[in-house]
Amino acid sequence: MAFRRMILSIPPGKVSTYGGVAAAAGYPQYHRAVARLLRTEPIDQLPWHRVVGVGGEIKLGGAAAHEQRARLKLEGVQFNGKRVEMEHFEYSIRPWEIYK
DNA sequence: CTTGTGACGCATC
DNA sequence: AGATGCGCCACAA
Numbered sequence: 079m080a081f082r083r084m085i086l087s088i089p090p091g092k093v094s095t096y097g098g099v100a101a102a103a104g105y106p107q108y109h110r111a112v113a114r115l116l117r118t119e120p121i122d123q124l125p126w127h128r129v130v131g132v133g134g135e136i137k138l139g140g141a142a143a144h145e146q147r148a149r150l151k152l153e154g155v156q157f158n159g160k161r162v163e164m165e166h167f168e169y170s171i172r173p174w175e176i177y178k
Numbered sequence: 179c180t181t182g183t184g185a186c187g188c189a190t191c
Numbered sequence: 192a193g194a195t196g197c198g199c200c201a202c203a204a
Binding site for chain 1: 184187188
C-alpha cells in the first residue's frame with residue numbers, strides 16, 4: 079500500500095501528518111485510513127511516531143502521547159509547547175498548499 | 179444494508 | 192483557545 083511506503087520514507091528527525099501522507103499518496107481524503115493503518119500495523123515495522131495531526135498536534139491519548147513526544151525528541155524534533163515545530167521539522171510535502 | 183466508532187481535518191461559534 | 196458539527200474512509204456488529 080502506498081501509505082505504508084510514504085510513512086516508511088519519512089526520515090528520522092522529520093515528521094508528517096495523516097492528511098499529508100494520504101494526499102502525498104494520491105488520496106487527499108483518506109487521512110482516516112492512514113490513522114487506521116498506523117493503529118493496525120505493528121509498531122516495530124512502521125515509524126508511527128513520525129506521524130502527527132495537522133499543525134503538529136499529537137492525536138494520541140495519555141501514555142501514548144507522551145511516548146510519541148519522547149521518541150520525536152530523541153530524533154531531534156523540537157516542540158513548541160504541545161505541538162511540533164512544523165516549520166522546521168515537517169517532511170517536505172505540504173499538499174494543502176499545493177491544492178490551494 | 180444501516181449504524182456506530184476512531185491515532186482525522188476544517189469551518190464555525 | 193475550547194467545543195460543536197459535518198464530512199471523510201475503513202471496519203465491526
